[in-house]
Amino acid sequence: MSAGRFAPSPSGDLHLGNLRTAILAWLFARASGRDFLVRVEDLDRQRSRPRFEAQQLRDLATMGLTWDGPVVRQSERDHLYAAALERLTAAGRTFECFCTRREIAEAVRAPHAPPGSYPGTCRDLTEAERAARRTERTPAIRLRAPAREWTIRDLLRGEVTGPVDDVVLRRGDGAHAYHLAVVVDDGDQGVDQIVRGDDLLDSAPAQAQLAHLLGLPEPTYAHVPLALSPEGRRLAKRDGAVTLRDLSPERAWELIGASLGVRARSPAALLDELDPTGISLEPWVVHG
Numbered sequence: 494m495s496a497g498r499f500a501p502s503p504s505g506d507l508h509l510g511n512l513r514t515a516i517l518a519w520l521f522a523r524a525s526g527r528d529f530l531v532r533v534e535d536l537d538r539q540r541s542r543p544r545f546e547a548q549q550l551r552d553l554a555t556m557g558l559t560w561d562g563p564v565v566r567q568s569e570r571d572h573l574y575a576a577a578l579e580r581l582t583a584a585g586r587t588f589e590c591f592c593t594r595r596e597i598a599e600a601v602r603a604p605h606a607p608p609g610s611y612p613g614t615c616r617d618l619t620e621a622e623r624a625a626r627r628t629e630r631t632p633a634i635r636l637r638a639p640a641r642e643w644t645i646r647d648l649l650r651g652e653v654t655g656p657v658d659d660v661v662l663r664r665g666d667g668a669h670a671y672h673l674a675v676v677v678d679d680g681d682q683g684v685d686q687i688v689r690g691d692d693l694l695d696s697a698p699a700q701a702q703l704a705h706l707l708g709l710p711e712p713t714y715a716h717v718p719l720a721l722s723p724e725g726r727r728l729a730k731r732d733g734a735v736t737l738r739d740l741s742p743e744r745a746w747e748l749i750g751a752s753l754g755v756r757a758r759s760p761a762a763l764l765d766e767l768d769p770t771g772i773s774l775e776p777w778v779v780h781g
């Protein structure tokens with residue numbers, strides 16, 4: 494099976510930018526004969542709410558989108574993430590990391606370190622050092638990344654090479670990390686085309702490398718432009734009528750259609766009218 498997907502986090506209402514991404518994900522999938530799946534990314538238990546999940550699914554349906562198979566929830570799939578982590582550990586691909594955020598931030602102030610990267614502090618601790626540190630703190634588990642950069646294929650941008658480092662796979666509090674969950678889910682669900690906002694472009698090389706290390710096929714990506722407010726910020730609720738709470742689905746289609754330069758007001762019409770690989774990479778400035 495090959496599939497595309499939309500994978501919202503149920504931490505708020507979908508705004509016009511999210512709806513546009515969902516519609517484009519649907520279009521990329523259907524235009525290439527793929528199934529289209531919806532996955533609820535409720536890994537962050539603090540921010541996820543069942544009422545947002547229900548509302549998001551209703552909003553997707555209101556826009557006329559249909560998906561294949563049942564909606565899956567990350568909160569119900571911990572066993573898959575644990576099994577993948579065990580496989581990586583058995584292959585010598587993980588290590589325990591005892592660093593606090595602050596320690597990492599201080600260490601990467603070193604010259605030439607890319608911002609946000611892990612300085613490798615715990616990569617080569619001896620067993621005795623690890624045993625001593627374990628008495629102080631439960632470690633996070635990080636990937637022992639074999640490469641420093643990785644190249645992905647993006648349908649809108651061509652080949653994109655980016656830095657990869659020793660990403661966290663399981664946090665100190667025992668929660669599996671976003672990178673691991675996304676990669677395991679996409680592999681398990683047969684997702685070989687990932688369409689999502691271009692705020693996640695920087696995550697793609699690390700995720701593709703992780704897929705490779707888990708023996709999963711590396712997906713093809715399409716990172717689509719984000720929606721911005723007139724001030725150039727990421728679109729948010731405070732920007733006015735930007736969710737289906739304040740907009741009719743007809744009006745939402747009108748705005749999204751105009752942003753794509755098409756007259757289509759339904760998924761089926763869009764499929765006839767638009768080749769998604771040709772869309773503009775400029776951010777969409779929404780006047781809500």
Ligand code: GLU
Nearest residue numbers: 500501502534675689693
């Ligand atoms: N759940 C993520 C979000 O809502 C998307 C992750 C992905 O598409 O890979 O931003």
